[in-house]
Amino acid sequence: MGAIEDTYADLETDEVSLDEFREAVAEKVEQMGGLADDETAAMLLAHELQDGEVNGIADVTPEMDEAKFVGKVVSVGELRTFERDDEEAEDGRVLNVEVADESGSIRVSLWDEQAANAAGELQVGDVIRVAGRPTDGYNGVEVSADRVEPDPDTEIDVQISDTYRIEDLSVGISDVTLVGEVLDTDAVRTFDRDDGSEGRVANLSLGDETGRVTVTLWDERTEAVEEFSPGAVVEVVDGYVRERDGSTELHVGNRGAIEAVDADVEFVPESTPIEELEMDDVADIAGVIRSMDEKRTFDRDDGSEGQVRNVRLQDDTGDIRVALWGEKADRDIGPGDEVMFTDVEIQDGWQDDIEASAGWRASVVELADGATTTVSGDDEPSENAETGLDAYADGTAPEAASNDAGGDAADSADTDGDADGEDVEFTGTVVQARDPVILDDGTETMSVETDADVTLGQTVTVRGTLRDDRLDAEEVR
Incomplete structure (x- = not known):
């Protein structure tokens, strides 16, 4: 083979045939007035053809002058018309197509004659080759197509589904229909737009058997946080997926909807074990509430009151x-x-310990008894497994809690280790009702030796002598 044929073979492209490539090389040589031979002209053309090629749709960015990629059509919108600025010009036409590959998805806009032709021919599941100009669109990165061609010989491993599951969501997908259980709702927040109007935004958390996702509702759709309570099963229609602070979110604007549906959805919570948490983590944690402090209020820098x-x-x-x-x-x-x-943030806490902060991004999801506790040591809880605080009522509270009971209680009582002990008064919530009784005041735990009849969750005050990290109660009230 000659230089032209060798260069063409290295291209591995279906955009132009070999004959078309030869003609383009001849035109390039003529354009350059003899400054380039066939080999040089062929290499220049090859560079032009390859410019903008991406490994996957996820690599397309708004900064690119042109992007070229192959993807599978996952949805085809309606052909719409619009008026151009020039009143004498014909109405424009546009067709939005969702295209995906194994790395992600992207919206492709086809215009005028190309849009009209595609509206009658393009089908969900078709594989197409796209070349166009990326822009930062309303739903993320979009591509305004210059060329769209069928590519039936390329295999794209992308699932086509009318209804998505949470684990199927990826950044850039639009026209999402998803059914899930409402896990938590947040308050509506307002903000000022650049045009001076007021916008509204709110979040709710949805779950299904594959995971959990934050749903961001805009303007009129924020009414859903007041309409639906945790436990309701809803369907999101025409949502779109965006990324925020490294997390995937499902957004619902005025074109979308969220409605109650009659369906069975099982949310399976997945959380990070507390012992594995580290500073600066953003994590989901689950368990049993052992104790709760009184609510406190404070003044913010802007004069408003927080709690x-x-x-x-x-x-x-x-x-x-x-x-x-x-x-x-x-x-x-x-x-x-x-x-x-x-979505709690793990931060520095009291006495060099870590603590979790549940701010506006976090959700509080109430779970069924037994959803997070197992006492049998098996992967599945046994039929007679105790739940809630009862799961820790056998004298074998987690090691971290037991250590707190010894070290922190001794420190707070300022004991000197003498056999006579130290008189101590301690108030806390009963988190273990058997021998020994364990109390928790929100900052530390205390092991108590007593014959008093106490129940889990009860708040009691005990007074007695602290010896060897255990309080021998003389009075329980």
Whole structure:
């Protein structure tokens, strides 16, 4: 083969045939006035053809002058017309097509004659080759197509589905229909737009058997947070997926909808064990509430009043203080309830310990008894497994809690280790009702030797002598 044929073979392209490539090389040589031979002209053309090629749709960025990629059509919109600025010009036509590959998805806009032709021919499941100009669109990166050609010989491993599951969502997908259970709702927030109008935004958390996602509602769609309560099953229609701070979110604007449906959805919580949490993590944690402090209010720098309530959450691996901010401090939860806190930020806490902060991005999900606790040691809880605080009522509280009971209690009582002990008074919530009784005041635990009849979740005050990290109660009230 000659230089032209060798260069063409290296291209591995279907955009032009070999004969078309030869003609283009001849034109390039003529354009350059003899400054380039066939080999040089062929290499220049090859570079032009390859410019903009991406490995996957996820690599397309708005900064690119042109992008070329292959993808599978996952949805075809309606052909729409619009008036151009030139009143004498014919109406324009546009067709939006959702295209995906294994790396992600993107919206492709076809215009005028190309849009009209595609509206009658393009089908979901077709594989097409696209060349066009990327832009930063309303739903993320979009491509305004210059050329669209069928590519039936290329295989794209993308699932085509009318209804998505949460695990199927990826950044850039639009026209999403998804059914899920409402796990939590947030308050509506307002903001000022650049044009001076007021916008509204709110979040709710949805779950299904494959995971959990934050749904961001805009303007009129924010009414859903007041219409639906946790436990309701809803269908999101015409949503679109965006990324925020590294997390995938499903957005619903005025073109979308969220409606109640009669369907069975099972949310399976997945959380990070408390003992594995590290500073600066953003995590989902789940367990049993062992104790809850009184709600506190404070003044913000802008003069408004804020509020916070601390709870202590325990799972099979340890326990952690969780700070509930704003309206989350008003949630009707208490000792013995099994809950999941999502998107909490792990921060420095009291006495060099870590704690979890549940701010506006976090959700509070109330779980069924037994959803987070197992006491049999098996992967599945046994038929007689105890749940809630009862799961920790056998004298084998997690090691972290037991250590707190010894070290922190001794420090707070300022004991000197003498056999005579130290007189101590301690108030806390009963988190273990058997021998020994264990109390928790939100910052530390105390092992108590007593014959008094106490119940899980009860708040009691004990007074007695602290010896060897255990309080020998003389009075329980």
